[in-house]
Amino acid sequence: MGRRKIEIESVRDPNMRQVTFSKRRSGLFKKANELSILCGAEVAIVMFSPGNKPYSFGHPGVDVVAAKYFQQNHEPSDSEGDPSYDAFNMEELNLELDEVLAQIREGEKQMETYDEILKQNEVTTLSGLEELKDSYKEFQDKVKLRLSDLEISECMMLLAKEPVVGVNTKSAKSE
Secondary structure, eight states: OOOOOOOOOOOOSHHHHHHHHHHHHHHHHHHHHHHHHHHOOOEEEEEEOTTOOEEEEEESOHHHHHHHHHHSOOOOOTTTTOHHHHHHHHHHHHHHHHHHHHHHHHHHHHHHHHHHHHHHHHHHHHHHHHHHHHHHHHHHHHHHHHHHHHHHHHHHHHHHHSOOTTOOHHHHHHO
């Protein structure tokens, strides 16, 4: 069935608002935890419920991240906020985006080429394996036949060396 897209607006029912807050709070904390683990980011979230109860999440801790944030001197550079700088920066970013998109398209083309090569090699490999399997069976049959011939020859040679019961070879020679 999947998820439905909901319209983001204030929940009017106080009970539903509290349920929504609890679910969304746990989802937000989970995402913040994943971000800190995956990227090594230091994360702090502080929020108050509709009932004015405080909740927080921090990695390594809310106090540590907040202290680090407040200790940093965030002074905007002279060029920040300048419309000409913003336009130049946007132009550079658009050029970078175009280059990345071109690289992605090239990678997709290479992937398609490699997929075709793999498909052809699989067919060749499979038919080659079938031929090899048939040759092996044929070889096995020939070896079995040859072994059978050798066994028969060996038995005949043994029979020729041994005297036949009831036949005296000396009396047959002297007579």
